[in-house]
Amino acid sequence: MIEFRDLKRQYLYLKKNIDDKINDVIQSASFIGGKQVNILEQTLANYVDVKHCISCANGTDALELALMVWNIGFGDAVFVPDFTFFSTGEVVAAVGATPIFVDVRPDTFNMDTVSLEGLIRMVKTQGKLKPRAIIAVDLFGQPAEYDKIKQIATRNNLYLLEDCAQGFGGSIDKRKACSFGDISTTSFFPAKPLGCYGDGGAIFTNSDEWAKKLTSLKVHGKGLNKYDNVYIGMNSRLDSIQAAILNAKFPVFINEEMNKVQLIARTYTSLLNNYVKTPLILDGFNSSWAQYSIQLESNEERDRLQSYLKEQGIPSMVYYQKPMHCQKAFGESVFKYDELNMTTNRLCSTILSLPFHPYLNSDEIEFVCDRVKEFFQRK
Incomplete structure (x- = not known):
């Protein structure tokens, strides 16, 4: 699994x-x-x-x-x-x-x-x-x-x-x-x-x-x-x-794991780029890839893909389901953030994080990507 x-x-x-x-x-x-x-x-x-x-x-x-x-x-x-x-x-x-x-x-x-x-x-x-x-x-x-x-x-x-x-x-x-x-x-x-x-x-x-x-x-x-x-x-x-x-952990983290996650991220992106919106890394920037997150067209599409992956034995996560300004704990916001933070509102409904860690092997990566492609081909 x-x-x-x-x-x-x-x-x-x-x-x-x-x-x-x-x-x-x-x-x-x-x-x-x-x-x-x-x-x-x-x-x-x-x-x-x-x-x-x-x-x-x-x-x-x-x-x-x-x-x-x-x-x-x-x-x-x-x-x-x-x-x-x-x-x-x-x-x-x-x-x-x-x-x-x-x-x-x-x-x-x-x-x-x-x-x-x-x-x-x-x-x-x-x-x-x-x-x-x-x-x-x-x-x-x-x-x-x-x-x-x-x-x-x-x-x-x-x-x-x-x-x-x-x-x-x-x-x-x-x-x-x-x-x-x-x-x-x-x-x-x-x-x-x-x-x-x-x-x-x-x-x-x-x-x-x-x-x-x-x-x-x-x-x-x-x-x-x-x-x-x-x-x-x-x-x-x-x-x-x-x-x-x-x-x-630290010597392995800097000498091995950081290189592995770059390769895994590039592989994910090359295999999925034509199907979903993949993460952008800015020029001169290097990510430690805590998550690999794709964007879907809508909340409905995101939820259906997540359900389909679960049926195939592939876990995924939604980061984050609710904007900070909607958290009840903060009470009344100073400004009307719903009118301002349009990108955040959309991301909370469309983003999905795929399995990602330095110890994923090529067969597992290919299996995840094949299932994502299969979802869109079936659709």
Whole structure:
């Protein structure tokens, strides 16, 4: 059976190294912090080419910790893609600020800079909120257009936070994802490009001041010791076993898996390009391919294809079924987003993600593509 993301097959390939590193942690009885966490933070900082990497419990905490460092809260506006996972906007509301949902491009699914500039102007004109930050998401593995977004942030005196939960391993002109924001974050959720066997996250920055505060905030606002607390923080530490698993996975991720996913994506695109709208990777951009997502003509066609694939034993996923601005948790939106975010509304009804991971073999890829073609030929 084809798996949507085959973590079992990956584990069997890496089994000895993963088991050895987990055993080292157990033998040392150092379960929080310690050698494995230190090694991971230094390894990732070197890879991304950023001064500081601060690990934490998950990608959502990583985003919220960044906003806390910048003292973002009530009365502040933070600009967030409308087409993304809930946590990107959730953390804005969690610190008391207001998320402003920005439309996305129809081809890359990342933040649309024209929509972004328009909404910044609208917030300023309305005068009820103070624009403070932009959270750009590297959706499905491809970095957002950081050259344009950074210019917009600078012109408007806004912080730029890179949500690289899906994009770790991607790049723009050889500059690595997780290096584009004033602060950048990632997630090590098991299904992510580089995933552990539980929850995990990391924060990247070149600022010594912010790194020091982040290190404190993630451990209850710790000062000189755990009984000296200088901030109201949270409990968000990465377990040593999860760090050990990531240390075992990382060399294979950069030396093998990143090359494999490029080949698999090219194969999918070459076989499906005449049947569906396939993903666009911008010139100079490199995706880590967290997902491979195609677009259909309508919600009805998407649902029928998904049902047909399921009948053939092929799993697929819909990312995302509901725009952020329609999530009940956010309550009343500041603007009438239904009139603005037309691309997001359409994508939620037409996008479908196919099985994708570095351990797919050529027969499986061909089988998936043949079934997609068969669906359209039958239609």
